[in-house]
């Protein structure tokens with residue numbers, strides 16, 4: 001894999017609150033990552049202005065708000081995300097088949113003409129900070145891999161473009177959902193970084209080897225003493241792997 005291909009696979013999780021930080025990261029990392037992820041923290045603090053700031057610097061955006069609500073509410077929220085011109089947006093697969101299929105139908109209706117590309121929709125399976133104990137505590141008696149595959153298949157049935165899962169489950173998802181299904185993996189930890197609150201982790205090189213389309217990486221870059229150097233080291237690890 002070339003350095004350019006490795007860079008395109010990295011989505012930087014811009015987990016910040018200050019609007020001035022958005023410009024800083026968009027400028028600083030524009031040549032070192034392929035996309036920027038805006039999650040609940042940044043969107044709650046700065047709203048659509050954060051999306052526009054990244055776009056102003058030519059960056060692509062994954063709007064990671066993990067919508068989980070009744071079908072009408074989620075489908076309308078995803079249409080608003082699409083109106084912002086983001087490349088990726090996500091919903092919780094636990095919201096169910098009707099929630100996901102209503103959303104995909106609404107998107108297809110709005111973007112049916114095909115003039116503007118619609119964002120790809122991802123479904124969250126089991127959060128990478130969860131393990132079997134977490135699932136048991138909320139009344140789910142299946143193993144993590146079983147739940148991930150079950151939710152991935154449900155998402156595919158609903159017409160969703162792909163899933164968010166740990167790199168540890170990429171092989172099983174590929175087997176169940178095929179090569180055209182997008183797999184985006186947080187829970188990625190390069191050799192130099194701490195796991196933090198992530199429970200199902202893998203290195204960037206192993207995640208790519210397993211077949212992940214994108215790797216979401218936040219703190220190993222954002223909290224590093226030299227973030228550009230950290231991003232370059234991650235690219236090195238992927239290329240060497």
Ligand SMILES: O=c1ccn([C@@H]2O[C@H](COP(=O)(O)O)[C@@H](O)[C@H]2O)c(=O)[nH]1
Pocket residue numbers: 013015039124126127128129164165186187188196198216217218219220
């Ligand atoms: O299962 C999931 C889904 C989303 N995330 C998000 O990814 C980043 C990971 O950040 P790190 O600092 O690299 O741990 C973060 O924004 C999460 O909200 C996830 O970790 N796991």
